[in-house]
Ligand SMILES: Nc1ncnc2c1ncn2[C@@H]1O[C@H](COP(=O)(O)OP(=O)(O)OP(=O)(O)O)[C@@H](O)[C@H]1O
């Protein structure tokens with residue numbers, strides 16, 4: 001049994017099936033890329049996995065447990081972490097303080113600050129800071145971080161919470177080439193440690209990180225396998241016909 005399994009998943013918005021019988025399986029520690037043209041149902045699939053959207057059919061099984069109808073906060077407790085496009089960092093707090101808040105699992109920063117005024121960062125947090133490369137800006141207020149650094153901080157906040165399954169929708173959107181490259185390095189460091197599903201349009205980035213790719217089309221699974229496999233799959237070529245192929249999506 002795989003760590004995450006989607007069985008015949010379906011969601012209908014006023015009769016329109018944004019996800020339409022999707023089945024896929026992701027192993028523990030895997031870094032899975034989810035690809036597909038605009039409107040293919042990628043973000044909706046992420047919403048279904050984290051519980052933001054309730055499916056109208058099918059099942060979601062996480063680590064052997066049927067979570068199909070569990071609310072979002074219960075899934076979060078199971079370790080399902082979602083990174084959204086708009087970062088949810090505390091701008092008035094430093095990088096270090098943001099991580100302490102995330103680590104403490106407390107909804108508001110103030111309690112934490114009072115509880116641990118100058119405690120040393122624990123081992124886990126230190127490790128995460130190294131993984132995302134934010135050592136040099138620990139004392140910087142989040143408000144003054146670059147776009148890339150803000151994204152890495154938010155990822156770090158999921159990592160210190162020990163999120164077992166991390167869902168990311170277009171993490172490199174708006175990043176510079178250098179930031180995108182650094183992000184692919186971070187992802188490669190996560191491999192085996194966390195299970196990650198990432199939606200991406202940047203094929204250069206996907207090439208740097210991907211093992212298995214799942215391609216969606218009109219709410220369904222179109223193709224799955226290595227980059228070489230999906231790029232040469234006639235079904236993928238047909239679906240992307242006119243758009244210059246998957247690499248130009
Ligand atoms: N809440 C909703 N109500 C109605 N239709 C929706 C809703 N959410 C998504 N859709 C529709 O479902 C389809 C899939 O949307 P989704 O956002 O999952 O696509 P996507 O693959 O993430 O696309 P993109 O690459 O543009 O982000 C689209 O046609 C979208 O308009």
Ligand SMILES: [Mg+2]
Pocket residue numbers: 042043044169
């Ligand atoms: Mg989307």
